[in-house]
Amino acid sequence: MLLNKLKFVNLLIVLVIFAKESLQNRDGLSELLRREHTLIKPYGGSSAGVPFWDFIGSTIVSNKFVRLTSDSQSLQGALWNTIPVEYTDWEIQFQFHVHGHGKDLFGDGFAMWYTKERNILGPVFGNKDYFTGLGVILDTYANYNGPNNHVHPYISAMINNGSLHYDHDKDGINTALGGCEASLRNKDYDTFLAVRYQNYKLTVSTDVDNKNAWKECFSIDNIKLPTKYFIGFSAATGDLSDNHDVISVKFYKLESPRKNEPIDHSLIEPSAASFPEQKELVDEAKPSTFWRIIKIMFISIIVIGLVLGVLYFGYNFYEKQRRTKKRFY
Numbered sequence: 001m002l003l004n005k006l007k008f009v010n011l012l013i014v015l016v017i018f019a020k021e022s023l024q025n026r027d028g029l030s031e032l033l034r035r036e037h038t039l040i041k042p043y044g045g046s047s048a049g050v051p052f053w054d055f056i057g058s059t060i061v062s063n064k065f066v067r068l069t070s071d072s073q074s075l076q077g078a079l080w081n082t083i084p085v086e087y088t089d090w091e092i093q094f095q096f097h098v099h100g101h102g103k104d105l106f107g108d109g110f111a112m113w114y115t116k117e118r119n120i121l122g123p124v125f126g127n128k129d130y131f132t133g134l135g136v137i138l139d140t141y142a143n144y145n146g147p148n149n150h151v152h153p154y155i156s157a158m159i160n161n162g163s164l165h166y167d168h169d170k171d172g173i174n175t176a177l178g179g180c181e182a183s184l185r186n187k188d189y190d191t192f193l194a195v196r197y198q199n200y201k202l203t204v205s206t207d208v209d210n211k212n213a214w215k216e217c218f219s220i221d222n223i224k225l226p227t228k229y230f231i232g233f234s235a236a237t238g239d240l241s242d243n244h245d246v247i248s249v250k251f252y253k254l255e256s257p258r259k260n261e262p263i264d265h266s267l268i269e270p271s272a273a274s275f276p277e278q279k280e281l282v283d284e285a286k287p288s289t290f291w292r293i294i295k296i297m298f299i300s301i302i303v304i305g306l307v308l309g310v311l312y313f314g315y316n317f318y319e320k321q322r323r324t325k326k327r328f329y
């Protein structure tokens, strides 16, 4: 009897929490938290794992956070939802904490994924390269030091149909669709990101200034993403390191202006209207051929001049010595 009462109280608490979450609407849209894509404390972990989520690589779960990597070198870790998303329009809001001992040197960052593949570790912030779907990347370390580079941490999105390579040495700027600079590391308050996909529009917003308000990072129209992909988070450290923690993930089903479209949404191929070409970036360290030729010619003239000068003075000196010797004989 007592057990039944306790169960009933537990159910009530869950319902109250659920009702409260469902009320967190924005823009007057009908939004609903979907528990199967959500990760909130207490994580309910047991020896059998956390319901709806897989952990691979260096990922550890505590009662306060899911740590994708700790502040140690050469780690890859990921957190993957086990249920494919059935909804065409959605918003994922997640709380994270990137922190570590490094003052100037730290990295590499982490990413949120909505992809066909799951549970594969790899070189792109702990996930596989040539992925299929969406990656929202929070890159904390600037690898690239040329034109068009950004101040880091830098948040950007990449849409891939499986054919594009993420170029770490260029911080992925040749495949980035949009982005913003955001100071989000080593904060002693809560930091959040929201990724909204509605009516073929992708909007990424941040709440990293302790203002408890969303600030738009970027928004892109004509983004095509199918249903039935998986939500994941991954992080990696290399020579540089940081703790990359995911605190919570909330998935909201959004009202869909596309629900009457006579198409199978699961067959859509990921694409963007401004699908990035693999732009040739001019590296400042490598000047253009024209300037290289001018530089070589200039250096050659100086060297030839020096050699001629040495020969001229050498010969004069020799002649002078010879004449002096002649006078003595």
Ligand SMILES: [Ca+2]
Residues within 6 Å of the ligand: 108, 139, 140, 141, 142, 143, 168, 171
């Ligand atoms: Ca980077």
